[in-house]
Amino acid sequence: MRHQFPFSAIVGQDQMKLAMVLTAIDPGIGGVLVFGDRGTGKSTAVRALAALLPRISKLEGSATNAATPAEMPDWADPVSGNMIDVPTPVVDLPLGTTEDRLVGALDIERALSRGEKAFEPGLLAKANRGYLYIDEVNLLEDHLVDLLLDVAQSGENVIEREGLSIRHDARFVLVGSGNPEEGELRPQLLDRFGLSVEVRSPNDIEERVEVIRRRAAFDTNPDAFVEKWSVEDTKIRDAILAARHALKTVDAPDDTLRDCAGLCVAIGSDGLRGELTLLRAARALAAYKGSESVTRDHLRAVASMALSHRLRRDPLDDAGSSTRVDRTVEEVFA
Template identity: 75%
Template sequence: MTPAFPFSAIVGQEEMKRAMILTAIDPRLGGVLVFGDRGTGKSTAVRALAALLPPITAVRGCPVNAASVEECPDWAGLTEFETEERPTPVIDLPLGVTEDRVTGALDIERALTQGEKAFQPGLLAQANRGYLYIDEVNLLEDHIVDLLLDVAQSGENVVEREGLSIRHPARFVLVGSGNPEEGELRPQLLDRFGLSVEVRSPDDIEERVAVIERRDAFETDPDRFLKKWGREDRSIRDRIGQARATLGAIKRPKSVLRDCARLCVALGADGLRGELTLLRAGRALAAYEGDTTLSRDHLRSVAAMALSHRLRRDPLDEAGSQARVARVVEDVLT
């Protein structure tokens, strides 16, 4: 199996890497949506981050990566319950995928003739406690989008056929990528992503040369390349682990909560999900940077990724949503 490219060796794309780190610290953020050109390292970054994270402890043989006996569903048919370490799952959701492949399939004939709940787990079961990656998410079929919205909201996958019902946990970090020029994303799914970033092919010649050099070195001698970048990856892993441990202790002054609300009102963001995401992203960043109190500086750093995809369209403003957020942040957080 080909090892993942080291996360710390990815050239540039700092905003995308920061967003993915924040979702690793606090999965409640709701995932990351990455807009941009093809070949800019989106899928590489997802797999690199998952490989960098500590392995998960799961019940051996459990198809939903359950952490304990109680969480492993009875339809799995396990008679012995031992735990093992597994890499953090990263599951691809391909375009054109069928609903049964996503949710899993019930064997109705076996259920009727033998009285057994025979269930073939789908991609949602495999992604539990990991990452679900959707390339070209804006081209995903509507009924699959609706299904993902329901599961992302509840954290549980429910399959019902002919009066039979199967349930299992399905909690994952949703990462989607797409090119806005190839189709728009439904507002319901757009709002479900906690963070969004835009990536572009680098214009700087030296940066492009660095990308080529590192990729070529990785493909030529992956063991040597992984050893070279291993220390920096371990440093990021340790910082993520420490941030997870201290996240709940980060103080959030009332003034900062008021800043969150003022930003969202000034931007005209619908609902309250923007404030909650801004708060969670800022707190995750504070924990990652080793701070004990959430501040305006943290909000400034995450405002664009937390709010830019929640804005109503302004046909008279050609600057783009990230520029609009930057202007309002400058006006409000002075």
């Protein structure tokens, strides 16, 4: 059995890890965008989190990870009806992916000659109820970006060819990573990510040594290493599950709503998606910390990841986006 590097064993990168935990608690937050240096654990973190999460129950043979017969699309082959537990899916979207590979391929000839909906599911079907991971998301082709925008908005993949229509559920947490020096992300897709974090290679020598030490230990004896960190991973898993149950009961007072609106007005965020994402992330954090209501401390902790990618550019301010958000938070809350 191939092991994943334990989530709790990842050194540093606290903002990235917290953002992924929050989307695991509330997938409605809208995914995570991770920009920064190569080799900073971006892909390791998303796979480690998915391995940490509880296994999902699905109908055996379901290509879309359907949990009930009602969720099975009409084009799918019959399944046995048996329920099986599988790991939370993590699907990679390579840069060279074709449209048919992403959304699925429809056999037009078979459909017209036999009247059958012959459909080969794509990556979106496999990612349903899991994670869709896009490395170098800023280099993704525009037509694939447009497709992702439609699916991310609706939670459903729809393919229409020659008068035939195929559809299936496609609800997933979108995780994108990339290096901003290699190209910018289209504003439409950037806005679809609920949270955004910047990661950098550690400058502290001891921290870098610890990264090397843990990775070497994992590569040498993965069984022993995973066992060593299993207790910490279990604590995180239990906290995520508890937060999911508590999420609906977390109170968001009117003062908190005013704080959210005030922050977004102060940074010049367009639309209302900033306020809504900030509130959802703060509520998820409050549930994760066992709090009964959202406080300013929760807003402070998530403000930069929820709002930094929604900032308007200021040519007179060369501070990083996270720094600008943190500065605005302190000004507004003061």
